[in-house]
Structure formats: structure tokens, C-alpha cells
Amino acid sequence: MIELSNITKRFGENEVLSGISLSLPEGSVTALIGPSGGGKSTLLRTINLLEVPTSGTLAIGDATVTLTEGGRLSRGQIQSIRQQTGMVFQNFQLFPHRTAIENVMESLVTVQNWPAAKAxxxxxxxxxxxxMAHKADAWPATLSGGQQQRIAIARALAPSPKVLLCDEPTSALDPELAxxxxxxLAQLAREGTTMVMATHDLRLASQIAERVVVLESGGVVETGPARQVFDAPERERTKRFIATLKSTGETAAPDTAPRPV
Structure with a gap:
């Protein structure tokens, strides 16, 4: 279970998250959507404290941290949260001097001190x-973007995190590679992997997510089951945003139901 309680984030005078509270059950898949600058990537990054909130409470499993205005977290507090998350970035961020298998092994060997053979x-x-087993010894520079992202997903899963966080995992890819x-990601969802993803990709969100959270100007505009939000949104702002995504043709419109719960 992931619990966000009154999460606020400010950069100077600019408040990019405004008192957000969400409960994300274990085994669920949640998509964060909304216009650029609405706060979805920032919110995603607060879950593993890549962005430390200005104030609020974050809990993952049995680890809980509470921040107050001007307060700081200890290294131990940050690690207690990060050890339970895996992160998939928009631009892959593979180590160029490591082969595919070495990229996946890296955290197991250097952070968790696994023997090389076990890792x-x-x-x-x-x-x-x-x-991607057939590309285990390939260098990242020789792989397509889709192949690199699949390796990045494997790397994020290596330490068996409680939740997989995906920040625009398909936005840097052309449709075929996406x-x-x-x-x-759909296969991981069927296996019960807990995921939170920030995305503009309606195909990704509609096929995989059970729940959608719509963000704008740092606040939650609407939240609900994916099919309901995509097919019959309650808020006019949500209707306009989804219509805009469909009309631009940048992503495929949802045409299949999300996985059953």
C-alpha cells in the first residue's frame, strides 16, 4: 500500500503540488495523466523521494516519512523509501559502459552485495x-530505444521493489517500439506488479491502468476507474484534455478495457 497524505511541493514561490492525498493499493496499477506542467512527473518522483516534498506524509509498506516546512530527512529515512521502489525513466539511463546484463546486475552487486553469479x-x-535474453551481452548503443527501455524495466525490477514507478516510459519511442x-508492462500488470506511471500515452494507460488520476496545476482534477475516466469523465477539464490527446494523434485512443481487478 502506498499512502500520500497532504503532499505539497514548492520550488521557491512556485507551488507545483498542492496538498495531494492518494491511497494506492498493493497490486494496483495507477496512471497519472494531465497536461504538461500539471505535476504528474513531480508527484511520481516524490514517491521515491527523487523530489523531496516540502511537506506531507509518504508511506510505502511499513516505511513512513513525514516532512514539515523547512525540515530535512535523514539518509536512512530516504533509503527506507527508495529500497522499496524501482524507477523507469523516460530516457532509459542505462550505463553505456555496461552490457545489458551488467546494467541489470549493477544494483544487486554494488548496493545489495550479491555474489556476481547469483546476480x-x-x-x-x-x-x-x-x-531481451538474446541481447544480454549487447552494449546499449547497439540497441533500439524499445530494447533499451525493456532492459531498464528489468534493471528496475532486479531488487524486487514493492512498486514500479514509470515516468513517461513510452514518450521517447516511436509507436512500434512503444x-x-x-x-x-501489460504482462507485469497481469502478474500483479504494483505500478504508478506518469504518461500521456492513452494506449498505455487504458490497457494497463485500473485507476487514473488527472492532475492539473498541481492538484487532482479527477480520479476513478480507468474506463470511467476515459469514456465518461465527470469533469469538463478532463473531457477537454482527453479529447485533445485523441485529436492530436500522438497516442492511440483506448480501445481495450483495463485489466480486471
Missing amino acids: RERAMSLLEKVG AEVVDV
Whole structure:
């Protein structure tokens, strides 16, 4: 279970998150959508404290941190949260001087002190899961964007996090390569992986997410089951935003129901 309580984030005088409270059950998939600058990526990054909130309370599993205006978190508090999350970035961020399998092994060997043989076995099983075992010894520069992102997903899963966070995981990819990543994330969803994703991709959100949170100007505009929000949104602002995404043609409109709960 992930609990966000009254999360506020300011950069100087600019308040980018305004008292957001959400409960995200274990095993659920939640999509954060909304116009650019609405706060979805910032909110996602507060969940693993890549962005430390100005104030509010964050809980993942049995780890809880509370921030007050002007307060600071200890390294131990930050690690207690980050150890339970895996992060998939928009631009992959693979180590260019490591092969695919070495990228997946890295955190297991350097952070968790696993023996190399055990880490390699775990890494290979994850590469098989994302359909990249045949590229285990390839360098990132020789791989397509979709292949790199699938390796990045395997790397994020390596330490068995409680939640997988995905920040625009398909936005840097053309439609065909994006489809590869959607398929991998859909399989993880069917297996019960807890995920939170910030995305503009309606195909990704509609096929995978059970729940959608619409953000604008740092606040929650609407939240509800994915099919309801996409097909019959309650708020006029949500209707306009989804209509804009469909009309631009930048993403596929939702045409399949989200996975059953």
C-alpha cells in the first residue's frame, strides 16, 4: 500500500503540488495523466523521494516519512523509501559502459552485495521476462530505444521493489517500439506488479491502468476507474484534455478495457 497524505511541493514561490492525498493499493496499477506542467512527473518522483516534498506524509509498506516546512530527512529515512521502489525513466539511463546484463546486475552487486553469479542468474531471468535474453551481452548503443527501455524495466525490477514507478516510459519511442514496452508492462500488470506511471500515452494507460488520476496545476482534477475516466469523465477539464490527446494523434485512443481487478 502506498499512502500520500497532504503532499505539497514548492520550488521557491512556485507551488507545483498542492496538498495531494492518494491511497494506492498493493497490486494496483495507477496512471497519472494531465497536461504538461500539471505535476504528474513531480508527484511520481516524490514517491521515491527523487523530489523531496516540502511537506506531507509518504508511506510505502511499513516505511513512513513525514516532512514539515523547512525540515530535512535523514539518509536512512530516504533509503527506507527508495529500497522499496524501482524507477523507469523516460530516457532509459542505462550505463553505456555496461552490457545489458551488467546494467541489470549493477544494483544487486554494488548496493545489495550479491555474489556476481547469483546476480547474473537473477539478471538473466529478468531479461527473459522482458524478451531481451538474446541481447544480454549487447552494449546499449547497439540497441533500439524499445530494447533499451525493456532492459531498464528489468534493471528496475532486479531488487524486487514493492512498486514500479514509470515516468513517461513510452514518450521517447516511436509507436512500434512503444508497443514493445506496453506489452512488457501489460504482462507485469497481469502478474500483479504494483505500478504508478506518469504518461500521456492513452494506449498505455487504458490497457494497463485500473485507476487514473488527472492532475492539473498541481492538484487532482479527477480520479476513478480507468474506463470511467476515459469514456465518461465527470469533469469538463478532463473531457477537454482527453479529447485533445485523441485529436492530436500522438497516442492511440483506448480501445481495450483495463485489466480486471
